[in-house]
Amino acid sequence: MRYKKFGKTGLEVSEICLGTWGIGGAGWDAHSDEERMDAIKAALDCGINFIDTAPAYNAGRAEQYIGETLHCLGARKHVILTTKCGNKYVDGQYIRCGSEALIRRQCEESLRNLQTDYIDLYLVHWPDPNVSMEETIGAVAQLKKEGKILHAGVSNFTKEQIEEAGKYCEIEAYQPQYSMLDGDNEAVIRWAAAQDMGIMSYGTLGGGILTGTYREVRTFGETDNRNRFYPYFREPLFSKVMELLEVMDAIASERGVPLAQIAVNWTLQQPFITSCIAGAQSRKKVEENCAGLEWQLTEDEMHRLDQAIQRYQFPVQCGEVYQRR
Known part of the structure; x- marks a missing residue:
């Protein structure tokens, strides 16, 4: 594993951050409690x-799996925990609320x-247009x-x-969606990184389609969630x-x-990314993702991938179905 300084926080974080949306058990493939905790x-x-x-x-279930696991292992002090606020999961629906x-x-x-x-790092999950930034971020500051x-x-x-939020509390971290399939946030990411914020990007595997x-x-x-949140599993983006x-595939075969x-x-080879979130619900997938840090793409391979990305742009943003309060 490799580690980086996480912006102005002073934290040293692993370049891969374990994502636990899937581990929560709602909207993804079914796995046993034991497999998720493993x-x-x-x-x-x-x-x-x-x-x-x-x-x-899944209404706190992912947090509970983490809490149970860290407690059993006595590992809490060795882990940097990030959780969020301002987004509720009720009866299968995600509802923003920044009160x-x-x-x-x-x-x-x-x-x-x-x-x-x-909690080491606390994030406002989504902005709520119906609640003032002062109230939302003020609560976090308190x-x-x-x-x-x-x-x-x-x-x-x-x-x-982000600039408005910074009026009420120092913003030390930014978590945007960013991957080979979604570069819409790159300008904001570059700006945030220049402000010495830690950048932890999500959607690294495109909901699994990049595997x-x-x-x-x-x-x-x-x-x-592959139907509701990510548009890549449907045409015209699927093709x-x-x-x-x-x-x-060609690079994978060569390597x-x-x-x-x-x-x-x-x-991770983008200089403005501190850590990328990779979700996995089994030991095998976690180990496979982490083994990727044993090597790096060459300049030529990066160029080939960048050319492919430029040819096949992905203009549809994800997450547009999130409900407002």
Whole structure:
């Protein structure tokens, strides 16, 4: 595992951050409790010290898996925990709510779920247009003053929203979507990195499509996140992704590596990315992702991939179906 300084926080984080949306168990493939918790153990075994979660990941279930695992291993002090606020999961729906009352309640619930008395990094999951930034970020600032969170950041914010948030609390981290399939946020990422914010990007594997697992259009359930959140599993983007995978396939064949490692490397070799979030629900997948840090793409391979990405642009943003309060 490799580690980087996480912006102005002073934290040293693993370049791969374990994503736990899938581990929460809603909207993804079915796995046993034991397998999900073993995936968390595998991440620690591989040297990952950075875990990302949220109360919206199956109404706190992902946090509970993490809390249980870290408690059993006695590993809490060795892990940098990131969780979020301002987004609820109710009856299969994600609802943004940035009220002070909800943020305070979610923080207390997250502390219980994670079996800890502090959160290393606390992010506002999505901005809520119906609540003032002062109220939302002010609530986060108060939690920081109380010592319940150590560092504050935002996810899915625009540059203007980050600047406004910074009026009420120091913003030390930015979590945007960024991958070979989605570069819409790159300008904001570059700006945030220049402000010495830690950058932890999500969607590294494109919801799994960049692993090469899906070679034909499939029908997923209405609440499945590959149907609801990521547009790549449907036409017209699916065929475009398949053309990009052809270039990845060639590099994978030449190197004898899985496609997921190419996607991870391409993201991490962007100088403005501190750590990339890679979700996995099994030990095998966690170990496979982490093994990608044993090598790097050459300049020629990066050029081939960048050319393919430029030929097959992906203009549709993800997450547009998130409901407003």
